[in-house]
Amino acid sequence: MSLVSRSTADGAWVVGLDVGGSGSRLAARRPGAPSSSVAAPDVTLTGRPVAIGPAGSDAVDVVRDLLARFRAHVPSLDADGVAAAAVGATGLASLVRDPAELHAVLRAALPPTAENGVGAVTGPMTTPTSSSTPRDPVLDVRPGSGPPTAVAADAVTAHLGALGGRPGAVVAVGTGAIALGTDLRDVWHRVDGWGHLLGDLGSGSWIGAQGLRAAVAAHDGRDNGGSTALLAAATERFGPVPAWPGRLYTRADRAQVLASFTPDVAAAAHDGDTVARQVLAGAGTHLATTLAAALVDGVPPLAAATGGVLAIGPLLTGAFRARLAVLRPDVELVDAAGTPLDGALHLAARLATEPGAVVGHAPWLTLGTPHAPPTDPTDPSDPTDRAPDPAPADPHPTEED
Amino acid sequence: MSLVSRSTADGAWVVGLDVGGSGSRLAARRPGAPSSSVAAPDVTLTGRPVAIGPAGSDAVDVVRDLLARFRAHVPSLDADGVAAAAVGATGLASLVRDPAELHAVLRAALPPTAENGVGAVTGPMTTPTSSSTPRDPVLDVRPGSGPPTAVAADAVTAHLGALGGRPGAVVAVGTGAIALGTDLRDVWHRVDGWGHLLGDLGSGSWIGAQGLRAAVAAHDGRDNGGSTALLAAATERFGPVPAWPGRLYTRADRAQVLASFTPDVAAAAHDGDTVARQVLAGAGTHLATTLAAALVDGVPPLAAATGGVLAIGPLLTGAFRARLAVLRPDVELVDAAGTPLDGALHLAARLATEPGAVVGHAPWLTLGTPHAPPTDPTDPSDPTDRAPDPAPADPHPTEED
Known part of the structure; x- marks a missing residue:
């Protein structure tokens, strides 16, 4: 595998997908084509969110649908070829039955370039399984065909998008809320992302839950932490307090229900509600603590935060910056350069041009190329690094309305 | 309805049931029989916990099974008669489809005394519905027959058991954790009991969740709140941290899973772990705040705490007492006189001897007598008082091992 950069074939596509709990996106561009002199993707498609059922996530189906639409959208795709494709998916290690299925779907749906499609490859990852057999009969399924592929946890694509592919922590x-500190080679340290019952501190579900607790405290006449403003807002959204448990505990998407109250907390804080302001400041402080904990030895002191919750603004981000400056004054905090979709596209482009520079590390990032079997875990001794991401930590906005 | 006390017929039974998420119990005694000169119940049976399914709680089936076993246990029951029966049930207003079903099951399964069985009654509560038709063919189902009945939320029977039927707050x-302040007539003020996502502050599920968060904080290397002792204990109980989300978010009984860690928090605290001690002290403080908020105008300054979590001891109860003394120095805090089962038995005995003294207040307490239709809500103007108890707030020990 070459460590030397190469340019992609003229006109070949790089394809990135972001598959999450609030929606899915595909972006594709042709870095070598004259028309792609601007950075904007040539194609952007949006799809449905993944659904979680008894068998886990249906991310494979979401990806297959997006790819079929992409093929329909670009009639010249077979002629153009695909230089590389990458997916960032929520709940990768626990809710997606097998990342190899995602590799197989990508490879089955996307044509290789003349260059990367030369070799037919053996190995389980490149042999379509029954569940990854495309339903679209126009697809030409050839084991071993297809471009190099990367399948990453959404925490990884968020990282790559925010720091533009540089090592650091995001x-x-x-x-939800999850931090990943990595040098993109050997160190992959995850912090939080444990879901709304165990963590996700400072996330949309956390902010919403804190706001609802302040509302019931006011309802109950408790001595501490009540907010009549939040009670009024929550009553408007969810009805009278006694109805709330029935509208929450019966739902499978409880974290999303909690997070749906976050815009109300933000609005109350902007209107001056003390409790709401404390919740937002607490969220910022928690997120700084989470980020600081991801900056372990081996991770450069470069960091960013990304995700829609940050749009709440200075009431949250001010506390975030202040706390991070106390915990890690040496760290350079930069604005996020891009989204998780940008991160997926970056990953695909990197795989196309510098395949040897992309290092897989299961379950965070696995690679499938026509010239090599899929990567295995590189550091099985550290269970943290092999941590699944079982609580869907959706790095996208929680403001649902 | 007479306000004058009367004694129960010699040899007639009073029957109390406590139906909860961790198990169910029936106790029966004959206050007028010579052999019942001691306070101990003559019969005590234990049954399974209620199960929560898509249609709600199966409390009706649990009660029917316990009553059938009671009938089998007391061959003389039809001759003896039942002076009154009372049930305290978890999740009464939201998870039990209809409290009237519980009344109907009680009345169908239990024979009246010669005195209270005279009148046949009409009305929906005394007409068995299809779902309340006993499956045991030995039961003699006669609409309108049966003793006076009371169906109460478990918060009410916990109150009656702890304060021995006196007004106050418990x-x-x-x-879970729920407080009820009541004069047992007009004022019924509920505080908390909103379930593990919205409240239940200081409960077993709260303590367990705080302990698990301290464990993941240590695992992640967070700057604040981590406890390696709790991490070790939680790893022993639940396996490595990355497996926890999969062992928690897939469960329907998440609150019980969280609460199952409470004994480990207590053990770590007793071994001197600072974080665990803070969690227990925080629980005590929360419970005092909850109790104080239940002591609204009209509720005498008499209070008690009840439930297995208190067995953790002074690390929790010391903080509880200290905080209550600050919030309400005028309140007399007494030890709980009895359990929710004692409360159910007390309610049945009261209904037998002083029926006019028992005032129903839906959904907290509804009455069914052979001589009157079931009570309706007495104060529909206050939505708090009509609050359902949708989050099963099981007042029983959470120590599951």
Whole structure:
């Protein structure tokens, strides 16, 4: 595998997908084509969110649908070829039955370039399984065909998008909150992302839950922490307090229900409600603590935060910056350069041009190329690094309305 | 309805049931029989916990099974008669489809005394519905027959058991936490009991969740709140941290899973772990705040706490007492006189001897007598008082091992 950069074939596509709990996106561009002199993707498609059923996530189906639409959208795709494709998916290691299925779907749906499609490859990852057999009969399924592929946890694509592919630490804040500190080679340290019952501190679900607790405290006449403003807002959204448990505990998407109250907390804080302001400041402080904990030895002191919750603004981000400056004054905090979709596209482009520079590390990032079997875990001794991402930590906005 | 006390017929039974998420119990005694000169119940049976399914709680089936076993246990029951029966049930207003079903099951399964069985009654509560038709063919189902009945939320029977039927406020602490302040006539003020996502502050599920968060904080290397002792204990109980989300978010009984860690938090605290001690002290403080908020105008300054979580001891109860003394120095805090089962038995005995003294207040307490239709809500103007108890606030021990 070459460590030397190469340019992609003229006109070949790189394809990135972001598959999450609040929606899915595909972006594709042709870096070598004259018309792609601007950075904007040539194609952007949006799809449905993944659904979680008894068998886990249906991310494979979401990806297959997006790819079929992409093929329909680009009639010249077979002629153009695909230089590489990458997916960032929520709940990768626990809710997606097998990342190899995602590799197989990508490879089955996307044509290789003349260059990367030369070799037919053996190995389980490149042999379509029954569940990954495309339903679209126009697809030409050839084991071993297809471009190089990368399948990453959404925490990884959020990282790549926010830091533009540089090593460092990124905290992604949506319905959940997860930080990943990595040198993109050997060190992959995850912090939080444990879901709304065990963590996700400072996330949309956390902010919403804190706001609802302040509302019931006011309802109950408790001595501490009540907010009549939040009670009024929550009553408007969810009805009278006694109805709330029935509208929450019966739902499978409880974290999303909690997070749906976050815009009300933000609005109350902007209107001056003290409790709401404390919740937002607490969220910022938690997120800084999470990010600081991801900056372990071996991770450069470069960091960013990404995700829609940050749009709440200075009431949250001010506390975030202040706390991070106390915990890690040496760290350079930069604005997020891009989204998780940008990160997926970056990953695909990197795979196309510098395949040897992309290092897989299961379950965070696995690679499938026509010239090599899929990567295995590189450091099985550290269970943290092999941590699944079982609580869908959606780094996207939680503001649902 | 007479306000004058009367004694129960010699040899007639009073029957109390406590139907909860961790198990169910029936106790029966004959206050007028010579052999019942001691306070101990003559019969005590234990049954299974209620199960929560798509249609709600199966409390009706649990009660029917316990009553059938009671009938089998007391061959003389039809001759003896039942002076009154009372049930305290978890999740009464939201998870039990219809409290009237519980009344109907009680009345169908239990024979009246010669005195209270005279009148046949009409009305929906005394007409068995299809779902309340006993499956045991030995039961003699006669609409309108049966003893006076009371169906109460478990918060009410916990209150009656803890204060021996006196007005005041009681906080019941198990997997959940709920306080009820009442004069047992007009004022019924509920505080908390909103379930593990919205409240239940200081409960077993709260303590367990705080302990698990301290464990993941240590695992992640967070700057604040981590406890390696709790991490070690939680790893022993639940396996490595990355497996926890999969062992928690897939479960329907998440509150019980969280609460199952409470004994480990207590053990770590007793071994001197600072974080664990802070969690227990925080629980005590929360419970005092909850109890104080239940002591609204019209409720005498008499209070108690009840439930297995209190067995953790002074690390929790010391903080509880200290905080209550600050919030309400005028309140007399007494030890709980009895359990929710004692409360159900007390309610049945009261209904037998002083029926006019028992005032129903839906959904907390509804009455069914052979001589009157079931009570309706007495104060529909206050939505708090009509609050359902949708989050099963089980006032029983959470120590599951």
